[in-house]
Amino acid sequence: MAGILGYWAIFWAFIVLATDTCTCVRHSLLEGCEDLWLDEQDRKLYAACNSLESCKGWSPGGNLYNISARSYTDHIAVIDVDQPGLDGLYGLRQLKISGYQDDLDLHGFDVRKIEGRLWFWLINHRPPIDHVTGEFLDALVVGANSTVEIFDLDKASDTLEHVKTVASKAIFTPNSIAVEEDSLGFVITNDHNTKTGTFCDLEMLTGGGSLAYCRSDTGKCYITADKGFSIPNGIAYDKNGYYYVANSASGLITVHKFVNNELIQVQSINTGYPMDNLWLDADGNLIATVFPDSIALVESSMDLYNIVAPATGLTINDIAK
Ligand SMILES: *[C@@H]1O[C@H](CO)[C@@H](O)[C@H](O)[C@H]1NC(C)=O
Ligand SMILES: *[C@@H]1O[C@H](CO)[C@@H](O)[C@H](O)[C@H]1NC(C)=O
Numbered sequence: 001m002a003g004i005l006g007y008w009a010i011f012w013a014f015i016v017l018a019t020d021t022c023t024c025v026r027h028s029l030l031e032g033c034e035d036l037w038l039d040e041q042d043r044k045l046y047a048a049c050n051s052l053e054s055c056k057g058w059s060p061g062g063n064l065y066n067i068s069a070r071s072y073t074d075h076i077a078v079i080d081v082d083q084p085g086l087d088g089l090y091g092l093r094q095l096k097i098s099g100y101q102d103d104l105d106l107h108g109f110d111v112r113k114i115e116g117r118l119w120f121w122l123i124n125h126r127p128p129i130d131h132v133t134g135e136f137l138d139a140l141v142v143g144a145n146s147t148v149e150i151f152d153l154d155k156a157s158d159t160l161e162h163v164k165t166v167a168s169k170a171i172f173t174p175n176s177i178a179v180e181e182d183s184l185g186f187v188i189t190n191d192h193n194t195k196t197g198t199f200c201d202l203e204m205l206t207g208g209g210s211l212a213y214c215r216s217d218t219g220k221c222y223i224t225a226d227k228g229f230s231i232p233n234g235i236a237y238d239k240n241g242y243y244y245v246a247n248s249a250s251g252l253i254t255v256h257k258f259v260n261n262e263l264i265q266v267q268s269i270n271t272g273y274p275m276d277n278l279w280l281d282a283d284g285n286l287i288a289t290v291f292p293d294s295i296a297l298v299e300s301s302m303d304l305y306n307i308v309a310p311a312t313g314l315t316i317n318d319i320a321k
Helices: 052-057 198-206 294-302
Strands: 035-039 044-049 075-080 096-098 106-114 117-126 145-154 159-166 174-179 185-190 210-215 221-225 232-237 242-247 252-259 262-270 275-280 286-290 312-316
Touching: 035 106, 035 275, 044 106, 075 106, 106 185, 117 174, 145 174, 185 232, 210 232, 232 275, 232 286, 242 275
Parallel strands: 096 159, 106 174, 174 232, 221 262
Antiparallel strands: 035 044, 044 075, 106 117, 117 145, 145 159, 174 185, 185 210, 210 221, 232 242, 242 252, 252 262, 275 286, 286 312
């Protein structure tokens, strides 16, 4: 199996390659990585990363809204997973950006191959701006201005070229994203019911969150499921039309299918652990990244540089067959 076993959200950049041995690659370009995508054919791993300093201040998904703490270092890092190189950094580099003037404040992302090229759908949590004065609005009050940015990768020049922005009221607290086979439809997880406020903090206990369905061509989105979630985080899509959603707070992976325009829940899998992202590998196994020690997780989130919370990857075999 060639897949990703484990990593954790905004803490230490830590990549485990699933060969017979595990390798840890540490570098500032791999700090604060929230999501990964493995090109199983071309053997490249893409990661959406940032810096720990920035994550500590500006992480709308974690209710952190200090705009001035942002380090403006969000980027997509790439490594060649089979070629460690002399320095052991696996050819680590950062993709360039073209045709997009605004900032990137990355979170989850997904990638599809279209006619031999890779297209990226990136969740972007920019601070809100008053379009008249150009000044920042109070993000504690209005929340982030979260959008989905679509890019087309020019592999020869390692450059992401901007295609379009999808902005919608249905994309309010996006966390992760799964693009369908046709590369037009996509589903995002909203990890909370509201952008900001007291209820937002309470949702860790009370549950909450939703799924939004969007079209890349029209840019239109709507809420397609909003019951029974508990901080929906990672999402994966399989060719048979099933969506798998990792509910961080309850430890349940809920399985959904479209009936008319609604993503109804058809099954759930109890992992028993707080979860982050999901990955469906080429063999149809679902891999969930989980935190076996909740107390260490909370401690680590308060002291990112010194406390490393354990993380592990669970594999659920043959789910998509
Ligand atoms: C916000 O971040 C800036 C820059 O890191 C820091 O100086 C400031 O103290 C932070 N503000 C709050 C309220 O934490
Ligand atoms: C949010 O982003 C959209 C898309 O880039 C932009 O048109 C809009 O003005 C932004 N709104 C705020 C409040 O920042």
